[in-house]
Amino acid sequence: MLSEVLHISAPGKVILHGEHAVVHGKVALAVALNLRTFLRLQPRSDGKVSLSLPNIDVKQTWDVAQLQLLDTSFLEQGDVTAPIPEQLEKMKEAANVPEDCAATKRLAVMAFLYLYLGICRKQRTLPSLDVVLWSELPPGAGLGSSAAYSVCLAAAFLTICEEITNPLKDRDGTSRWPEEDLQSINKWAFQGERVIHGNPSGVDNAVSTWGGALRYQQGKIASLKRTPALQILLTNTRVPRSTKALVAGVRSRLLKFPEIVAPLLTSIDAISLECERVLREMSTAPAPEQYLLLEELIDMNHHHLNALGVGHASLDQLCQVTAAHGLHSKLTGAGGGGCGITLLRPGLEQAKVEAAKQALIDCGFDCWETSIGAPGVSVHSAASLDSSVQQALGGP
Incomplete structure (x- = not known):
């Protein structure tokens, strides 16, 4: 002992x-x-x-x-x-x-x-x-x-x-x-x-x-x-949500509109695979254009999740606030409120980051500047x- x-x-x-x-x-x-x-x-x-x-x-x-x-x-x-x-x-x-x-x-x-x-x-x-x-x-x-x-x-x-x-x-x-x-x-x-x-x-x-x-x-x-450690803003909208209800809603929409929703799910899968490919490439020598690719993937995935019915006005507000500062965000997790992430590419002026962070706090959200890809x-x-x-x- x-x-x-x-x-x-x-x-x-x-x-x-x-x-x-x-x-x-x-x-x-x-x-x-x-x-x-x-x-x-x-x-x-x-x-x-x-x-x-x-x-x-x-x-x-x-x-x-x-x-x-x-x-x-x-x-x-x-x-x-x-x-x-x-x-x-x-x-x-x-x-x-x-x-x-x-x-x-x-x-x-x-x-x-x-x-x-x-x-x-x-x-x-x-x-x-x-x-x-x-x-x-x-x-x-x-x-x-x-x-x-x-x-x-x-x-x-x-x-x-x-x-x-x-x-x-x-x-x-x-x-x-x-x-x-x-x-x-x-x-x-x-x-x-x-x-x-x-x-x-x-x-x-x-x-x-x-x-x-x-x-x-x-x-x-x-x-x-x-995988590279990516700098992000993590924002908690503080809007409560039910993961179970959101999952059930997507399933219902898939049954109701299979020819519309199934391709959305396939496209989200392709976004995950493309992001995985980019992250693997970035493990050796990250390049500026790779961060631009990650930003595009973030934008596309957020819109797809909105189309699945798991977005929320608070999350749209989060994306609009960060976009006004030239940043790219998406919901993370179940949606319907909850949290979102904003990618901070290298070389961003800290003043711009602080301005975006303060604007999110002014919306009544909690916000942290942190990183993903952290050690276990x-x-x-x-x-x-x-x-x-x-x-x-x-x-x-």
């Missing part, structure tokens, strides 16, 4: 191209977003395990001895076993979360307990730990916040129990795990996602684990090697973390 403090981070995600078309067997490109979730795990010696999630006001402590008495026989069926409703109900009781607690809080606590018990059960006694997670990702915005949460927990528990290596041991800076260990992290993180979402695709946790860009089609996930789950020395992150995690 490792005894040192662990600091781990994992990125969120955005869909670059392929929203909704992916439901119908087409290619989607998902990219790691350089807004991250951070974890600090510190061993304690009082026989308790605690979880603190300052973003959503969760702070809970359990007696390890009580958790040790829980029936975890369902976890003996294999290294990574999907929870069934009856088991989740027992875990809900063990979690001791008030019934009137928001679903977000209850599911976060249940995922924590599931991963803690599932990974640490092989130890002679469950470890006594203090775990804090803080995120730059807004929850419920379709940016993979729950996946980053599950990936951080899986990596931390696997490392503390020496199921995987600690690549940073006795060194400063930031390190990443070897491929075999990333596979283990991803498998367990997927189970955390299943606790939270029921039937996730596995894309979000894969992007958060490996980072960069991934190609997803009909359940098959492949990593794009050496990583372990950090305390000294390598930004002081604001350390403060959020309760560090010095």
Whole structure:
């Protein structure tokens, strides 16, 4: 059992191209977003395990001895076993979360307990730990916040129990795990996602684990090697939406107008494939004309998504505001509100970027200047973390 403090981070995600078309067997490109979730795990010696999630006001402590008495026989069926409703109900009781607690809080606590018990059960006694997670990702915005949460927990528990290596041991800076260990992290993180979402695709946790860009089609996930980190504005319109209803709307439109909608889906697929080709070319020596191609693809895909019926006035406003500053934007994710991304090509004057950002904020939107193609789950020395992150995690 490792005894040192662990600091781990994992990125969120955005869909670059392929929203909704992916439901119908087409290619989607998902990219790691350089807004991250951070974890600090510190061993304690009082026989308790605690979880603190300052973003959503969760702070809970359990007696390890009580958790040790829980029936975890369902976890003996294999290294990574999907929870069934009856088991989740027992875990809900063990979690001791008030019934009137928001679903977000209850599911976060249940995922924590599931991963803690599932990974640490092989130890002679469950470890006594203090775990804090803080995120730059807004929850419920379709940016993979729950996946980053599950990936951080899986990596931390696997490392503390020496199921995987600690690549940073006795060194400063930031390190990443070897491929075999990333596979283990991803498998367990997927189970955390299943606790939270029921039937996730596995894309979000894969992007958060490996980072960069991934190609997803009909359940098959492949990593794009050496993708460039692209600068973007990420805008949250703060307009709530129902992914389920939006997906159903596209399906209905496809049944109603098959000869119109099917070619749209095929065209979105072609946009994803062309973007994948351009990104591969940019891995060696990005050229200005390649950014112009990416901008054209962004414009075309946004119009296609509007034609599918998943646009929203707020997203059109986002595109109009950024276009007035010579920038190109599209919705990302389910649409109907939610988030959009704006490509920032190299060489843009920072004053123009700031003006666009302020104009979006003036619309009542949240806006971040960040990047996509970020590194996946990583372990950090305390000294390598930004002081604001350390403060959020309760560090010095």
